[in-house]
Amino acid sequence: MFHARSFKHCKTCGGVVRYQVPADDNRDRATCTVCGVVHYENPLNVVGTVPVWGDEVLLCRRNIEPRHGFWTLPAGFLELGETIAEGAVRETVEEAGARIELEGLYTVLNVVRVGQLHLYYRARLLDTQFAPGPESIEAQLFTEEAIPWDQLAFRTVRETLRRYFEDRRRGQFELHCADIG
Numbered sequence: 223m224f225h226a227r228s229f230k231h232c233k234t235c236g237g238v239v240r241y242q243v244p245a246d247d248n249r250d251r252a253t254c255t256v257c258g259v260v261h262y263e264n265p266l267n268v269v270g271t272v273p274v275w276g277d278e279v280l281l282c283r284r285n286i287e288p289r290h291g292f293w294t295l296p297a298g299f300l301e302l303g304e305t306i307a308e309g310a311v312r313e314t315v316e317e318a319g320a321r322i323e324l325e326g327l328y329t330v331l332n333v334v335r336v337g338q339l340h341l342y343y344r345a346r347l348l349d350t351q352f353a354p355g356p357e358s359i360e361a362q363l364f365t366e367e368a369i370p371w372d373q374l375a376f377r378t379v380r381e382t383l384r385r386y387f388e389d390r391r392r393g394q395f396e397l398h399c400a401d402i403g
């Protein structure tokens with residue numbers, strides 16, 4: 223059975239954890255062999271944006287693993303206490319130092335293999351003054367022709383960009399939901 227974030231020790235008492243099906247449940251859960259606490263694990267949300275300036279899209283080159291040196295849309299894990307829109311804006315500020323105005327929610331991508339849900343908004347850049355944070359080597363605008371397709375960090379980024387340029391050619395943006403293998 224798939225466990226995205228298997229852990230070995232209880233977060234409550236430090237005891238050894240074993241994966242087993244609790245009473246009245248139907249799947250393996252990380253269960254403490256000492257205090258009996260069940261640690262539920264659920265998919266993580268990754269939120270980000272497609273920041274646009276004219277016919278160009280803003281990408282960041284990653285300064286962190288995984289995929290150090292590869293290009294990505296600004297995105298990261300949603301934090302407790304924020305909405306997905308707030309998280310998307312925060313990640314764009316943190317990674318690119320870019321000022322944006324959110325437009326519609328654009329892609330909802332299941333990445334079941336790694337236990338994640340990726341959500342991207344379309345966004346309008348308010349200016350071209352970028353200040354990449356420590357997680358980025360640089361932030362740069364790209365036309366469709368200049369996108370470094372073979373140096374993109376993640377399939378969800380590739381999928382979101384591909385659909386963005388397709389929709390732009392059609393002159394109509396709509397919400398896309400897809401499963402990424």
Ligand SMILES: [Zn+2]
Nearest residue numbers: 232235254257
């Ligand atoms: Zn315990």
